[in-house]
Amino acid sequence: MKKSNLLLLLLLLPIWVITYLNLQPIADWLTYGVLNLNPDSHFAQSLNFFVFEVPKVMLLLVLIIFIIGIVRSYFSAEKTRKALEGKSLFTGNIMAALLGIVTPFCSCSAIPLFLGFVEAGIPIGVTFSFLIAAPIINEVALVLLIGLVGWKVAVIYVITGLIVAILAGFIIEKLQLQHYVADWVYQVKSGQQQIEEKAPTAEQRIQAGWNSVKEIVGKIWIYVIIGIAIGAGAHGYVPDNFLSEALGSQNWYSVPLAIVVGIPLYSNAAGIIPIVSVLLEKGVSLGTALAFMMSVIGLSLPEIIILKKVLKWQLIAVFVGVVALGIVLVGFTFNYLIFT
Amino acid sequence: MDIKVLGTGCSKCKTVEKTVQEAVQEMGIEAKIEKVEDMLKIMQYGVMRTPAIVINEQVVMSGQAPSKKEVIELINSNK
Numbered sequence: 001m002k003k004s005n006l007l008l009l010l011l012l013l014p015i016w017v018i019t020y021l022n023l024q025p026i027a028d029w030l031t032y033g034v035l036n037l038n039p040d041s042h043f044a045q046s047l048n049f050f051v052f053e054v055p056k057v058m059l060l061l062v063l064i065i066f067i068i069g070i071v072r073s074y075f076s077a078e079k080t081r082k083a084l085e086g087k088s089l090f091t092g093n094i095m096a097a098l099l100g101i102v103t104p105f106c107s108c109s110a111i112p113l114f115l116g117f118v119e120a121g122i123p124i125g126v127t128f129s130f131l132i133a134a135p136i137i138n139e140v141a142l143v144l145l146i147g148l149v150g151w152k153v154a155v156i157y158v159i160t161g162l163i164v165a166i167l168a169g170f171i172i173e174k175l176q177l178q179h180y181v182a183d184w185v186y187q188v189k190s191g192q193q194q195i196e197e198k199a200p201t202a203e204q205r206i207q208a209g210w211n212s213v214k215e216i217v218g219k220i221w222i223y224v225i226i227g228i229a230i231g232a233g234a235h236g237y238v239p240d241n242f243l244s245e246a247l248g249s250q251n252w253y254s255v256p257l258a259i260v261v262g263i264p265l266y267s268n269a270a271g272i273i274p275i276v277s278v279l280l281e282k283g284v285s286l287g288t289a290l291a292f293m294m295s296v297i298g299l300s301l302p303e304i305i306i307l308k309k310v311l312k313w314q315l316i317a318v319f320v321g322v323v324a325l326g327i328v329l330v331g332f333t334f335n336y337l338i339f340t
Numbered sequence: 341m342d343i344k345v346l347g348t349g350c351s352k353c354k355t356v357e358k359t360v361q362e363a364v365q366e367m368g369i370e371a372k373i374e375k376v377e378d379m380l381k382i383m384q385y386g387v388m389r390t391p392a393i394v395i396n397e398q399v400v401m402s403g404q405a406p407s408k409k410e411v412i413e414l415i416n417s418n419k
Contacts, residue, residue: 077388077403104403109389111348111379116388188383215405309379 006206020059027052046236053148053228053274058221060147061140062213068139069212072104073205077113080130084122089173092126097165100133101158110303114310115188124181125173132323133165136298140220141269148231148277156334157290164294164326171322172315180315220270227274234278241283254288255331259324262295272296287334294327341371341419346382347391352405356391363411371415 027048031037037044080099084092105113110131117127137158145154200208265272272293280289299320307316345360347353357375364371376382376394385394389403393411395418406414 081388109403112382112388112390115383188380
């Protein structure tokens with residue numbers, strides 16, 4: 001990246017802020033002014049929601065993914081593995097879950113990463129803490145939660161996600177399930193050959209941030225738009241508190257139901273959170289919504305199928321069971337203890 | 341020259357394979373390109389992030405989908 005590009009980047013920031021702060025007036029002007037729609041009509045409310053939320057979420061995505069892309073250039077799977085080697089159990093679980101947030105991770109790398117960790121002697125439970133935290137707490141989920149639901153819920157989501165990852169990993173380790181890892185895993189002898197890691201320059205880090213914006217936004221924008229479109233439809237047409245009877249905090253079964261429905265639904269955060277934001281608006285309680293979100297993002301059939309290559313089914317069952325239990329506890333905690 | 345692309349078949353890995361082929365074609369060099377999908381073999385290279393590129397049995401990149409220009413640079417600096 002050239003100097004002039006860097007300057008351009010710095011100029012873009014104030015433009016970003018001004019645009020962001022004026023999105024609601026622009027959306028109002030478009031729907032009620034240019035299109036002259038009646039503000040009380042369902043259609044106008046849906047359209048206004050859509051025209052406001054899509055650019056808002058896109059702006060947030062670009063900025064936050066850019067920043068996280070730069071942060072991630074300071075981390076790598078290799079460094080994380082080194083940091084986790086020889087850590088005691090509980091400390092190891094906490095560190096693994098925290099590193100799961102910042103280490104660059106893609107589900108297609110889950111298997112080599114798992115093998116690399118096991119080979120380095122990192123306990124299974126610690127490895128699981130990493131593998132649970134990494135997909136659940138990701139920058140896309142963070143952006144969408146901040147943008148569509150609010151920063152308080154985003155913080156709650158991150159903290160409870162971390163707790164689930166730490167405890168689930170800890171329990172899996174305590175259950176002594178090492179022999180339910182596929183036998184060939186322990187025969188893997190990985191070569192010592194490593195790429196020499198040169199610390200990237202500041203320019204390369206900025207480039208890395210920009211690359212991750214292109215890569216991630218390029219992949220998810222369509223899900224964001226579809227998700228917000230569905231959300232916008234519900235926002236305008238479904239009456240408020242429509243779902244509070246069926247899925248409010250009074251019904252104990254709403255949490256397990258949300259999890260069971262969530263597992264086969266395979267969606268990334270981009271598609272699911274706009275819908276969750278509207279569920280909350282229509283009376284679904286926070287605990288149920290959190291449980292649904294974590295279940296959709298954290299427990300998915302494709303991921304289970306990938307893990308089947310390295311784990312026997314007993315361990316997969318325990319993994320799903322323990323994570324689901326953790327999510328149930330999160331759901332109940334928020335439904336009964338905190339927001340009643 | 342012997343170039344291997346390590347990866348299990350995710351979309352990124354396929355992209356890298358294609359980029360490498362294009363780079364080799366553009367440079368007009370003689371190179372054998374091979375896609376390695378066997379996890380045991382991939383692990384022997386000490387790679388934890390796929391896709392990875394191996395030139396003459398030396399891992400030169402892992403965990404990224406580089407551009408054609410970057411691949412050409414990698415090939416040039418690892419001849």
